[in-house]
Amino acid sequence: MKSIRMYVRLIRYIRPRWRMTGLGFLLTLICLVLNLCQPYLISQFIDRVLIGRNTELVVPILGASIGFAAVAAVCTVIGFTIFRFLEARHTLDMRTTILRHIRRIPLPEIEKHGPGKYMALMGMDTTTTARFINVIAVELISLWLQMLVALAFIFTIDWRLGLMAVAGIPIVMSIPRLYRKPIRAAVGGLRSHNEHIGSYLYESIQGSREIRAYGLEGWEEERNDAMYKDLVKVSIREGMFRQLSGQTGSLAVALATVLIYGFGSGQVMSGSFSVGLLVASVQYIQSVLNPIQGMNYLISDLIGSEVAMGRIESFLSTPAEQSDAGGSANGSAPPASERASNLTCRDLVVAYEGTTILRNVDADIREGQMAAFVGRSGSGKSTFFKAVQGFMPVQSGMLRIGGLPIREWPRSALSRSISFVSQETFLFRGTLYENVALGKLDASEEEVYRALREVGLQSFVDALPAGIHTQLDNQGFRLSGGQRQRMAIARAIMKQPDLLILDEPTSSLDRHTEQQVLDTIHRVMRGKTTLISTHRMETIRAADVIYVMEHGGIVDSGTHDELMSRCGLYIDLVKREELQERVERTGDERLEAM
Numbered sequence: 001m002k003s004i005r006m007y008v009r010l011i012r013y014i015r016p017r018w019r020m021t022g023l024g025f026l027l028t029l030i031c032l033v034l035n036l037c038q039p040y041l042i043s044q045f046i047d048r049v050l051i052g053r054n055t056e057l058v059v060p061i062l063g064a065s066i067g068f069a070a071v072a073a074v075c076t077v078i079g080f081t082i083f084r085f086l087e088a089r090h091t092l093d094m095r096t097t098i099l100r101h102i103r104r105i106p107l108p109e110i111e112k113h114g115p116g117k118y119m120a121l122m123g124m125d126t127t128t129t130a131r132f133i134n135v136i137a138v139e140l141i142s143l144w145l146q147m148l149v150a151l152a153f154i155f156t157i158d159w160r161l162g163l164m165a166v167a168g169i170p171i172v173m174s175i176p177r178l179y180r181k182p183i184r185a186a187v188g189g190l191r192s193h194n195e196h197i198g199s200y201l202y203e204s205i206q207g208s209r210e211i212r213a214y215g216l217e218g219w220e221e222e223r224n225d226a227m228y229k230d231l232v233k234v235s236i237r238e239g240m241f242r243q244l245s246g247q248t249g250s251l252a253v254a255l256a257t258v259l260i261y262g263f264g265s266g267q268v269m270s271g272s273f274s275v276g277l278l279v280a281s282v283q284y285i286q287s288v289l290n291p292i293q294g295m296n297y298l299i300s301d302l303i304g305s306e307v308a309m310g311r312i313e314s315f316l317s318t319p320a321e322q323s324d325a326g327g328s329a330n331g332s333a334p335p336a337s338e339r340a341s342n343l344t345c346r347d348l349v350v351a352y353e354g355t356t357i358l359r360n361v362d363a364d365i366r367e368g369q370m371a372a373f374v375g376r377s378g379s380g381k382s383t384f385f386k387a388v389q390g391f392m393p394v395q396s397g398m399l400r401i402g403g404l405p406i407r408e409w410p411r412s413a414l415s416r417s418i419s420f421v422s423q424e425t426f427l428f429r430g431t432l433y434e435n436v437a438l439g440k441l442d443a444s445e446e447e448v449y450r451a452l453r454e455v456g457l458q459s460f461v462d463a464l465p466a467g468i469h470t471q472l473d474n475q476g477f478r479l480s481g482g483q484r485q486r487m488a489i490a491r492a493i494m495k496q497p498d499l500l501i502l503d504e505p506t507s508s509l510d511r512h513t514e515q516q517v518l519d520t521i522h523r524v525m526r527g528k529t530t531l532i533s534t535h536r537m538e539t540i541r542a543a544d545v546i547y548v549m550e551h552g553g554i555v556d557s558g559t560h561d562e563l564m565s566r567c568g569l570y571i572d573l574v575k576r577e578e579l580q581e582r583v584e585r586t587g588d589e590r591l592e593a594m
């Protein structure tokens with residue numbers, strides 16, 4: 001039942017191009033009928049030309065045979081091209097559907113699984129499913145059609161032969177059932193292995209620096225070997241059962257052929273059957289049983305497709321994130337008066353999969369304020385920012401942005417109003433210009449250049465031969481950490497957001513550049529709201545309000561002076577940061593003196 005539903009769901013990919021699919025099938029059918037006319041023409045050639053000595057029939061029969069073969073060949077080429085095109089389109093359509101869903105499910109869900117699962121879904125699972133629709137299913141349908149048309153031919157020759165063919169069908173058809181279970185287990189195993197291997201390979205490449213720096217090449221190879229050892233086992237099992245299923249079917253067809261020859265020879269000797277009809281009958285019987293036998297070989301592909309379709313369906317049924325799942329979500333804009341420029345939390349609790357991460361958070365951040373969030377590592381600062389962006393589900397309490405509860409903000413409106421710079425900068429393949437313009441897709445070169453100037457990247461960009469049109473390879477690996485962070489800040493300010501969230505945005509910058517960047521942020525965000533998590537005391541001191549976090553909650557809030565007069569945890573943090581800054585400064589001074 002479940003797998004029937006899965007097949008029915010495929011219709012949504014076929015429907016938009018059903019005419020083309022129909023044409024493909026029509027051509028397949030024409031080709032099939034023409035090919036099945038060939039044994040009949042051969043039987044006529046044997047009986048009427050070779051035995052009956054009707055030489056005037058040589059040209060018409062052989063001409064028809066060649067003509068049918070030529071038309072069938074043209075139909076095959078056109079049909080094949082159509083199904084190839086559809087296969088590519090369906091793969092793309094499925095990838096788009098999956099990508100859209102990836103953008104709707106909770107962010108922690110993606111972070112939990114890592115890239116392997118999504119690479120397997122977007123890669124192998126979509127290509128397998130598209131191949132199923134346009135190759136395997138087409139093949140299965142044409143095998144069935146071939147079988148039915150061949151049966152019709154046999155019955156017109158001799159009804160007893162027809163009955164013999166019909167009797168053979170269930171025997172050959174029952175063979176795949178013998179192997180279905182082990183093949184399904186092996187195919188499922190292959191898929192999950194490939195998913196794990198995808199994740200490991202991704203890690204191996206991403207972690208290249210760590211692997212070399214720690215001399216982990218041996219460990220990496222052992223890990224690799226262990227992974228492939230299991231893969232080899234399931235791969236052998238899958239191949240073995242696929243062959244067993246196919247070969248058992250071949251044996252059954254060979255047996256049926258022998259029986260037909262036995263029966264047919266008797267008929268020929270008794271004079272009720274011609275030699276030509278016997279030859280044609282054997283070919284037609286094979287045309288009935290071979291397709292079923294072909295299905296036995298396809299069983300593994302069929303099960304593989306079911307596994308891939310099942311994985312896609314199960315992923316597409318993952319619930320969407322909160323802000324997209326309810327309320328006025330799904331693209332409609334909040335009232336025009338609502339801007340993401342102030343923020344209120346009352347008793348906010350954020351939990352994910354049973355773990356409470358933020359507890360009873362109270363905060364009031366007004367328009368134009370710069371609010372700093374400080375606290376030890378793991379105190380919940382990043383999670384709070386994620387909750388404000390709608391990436392963490394609110395379990396209880398209240399989180400309002402611009403007067404609207406977060407869940408009533410459509411994702412698109414939140415994305416438009418909030419800019420974000422994280423500790424790890426993500427740059428995309430493309431030029432410097434394209435990466436910064438992601439903050440404002442219709443930005444002019446001048447606007448991008450201005451943003452880069454504001455974050456202090458002007459001289460760097462000017463020194464590049466292609467300037468802002470310099471291509472960034474693999475996440476801009478040639479840029480320093482500081483340059484990457486400044487790119488991210490330039491991208492964030494391009495958007496001119498109502499709310500700017502900066503999670504350790506200047507951790508890779510030296511003191512001078514940091515000051516320059518923070519001045520830019522202050523200037524650009526004047527009158528707008530900024531949330532920042534940073535260790536730099538100068539920025540913290542300058543904040544309008546400081547929230548001190550510990551164990552996922554806010555223990556105190558106020559200005560620097562207020563907190564210095566009453567909050568032990570804040571005093572501790574300040575002492576530590578000042579000591580750290582003094583050490584850095586002394587180091588700098590020593591370096592300068594050298």
Ligand SMILES: Nc1ncnc2c1ncn2[C@@H]1O[C@H](COP(=O)(O)OP(=O)(O)OP(=O)(O)O)[C@@H](O)[C@H]1O
Nearest residue numbers: 108352355357375376377378379380381382383384
């Ligand atoms: N999806 C999640 N599921 C379960 N626990 C989580 C999840 N995300 C974060 N945590 C936990 O919540 C706590 C707060 O993490 P968070 O990243 O918000 O801290 P932080 O204050 O930003 O730390 P840092 O300054 O080191 O970046 C940590 O203990 C972390 O392990």
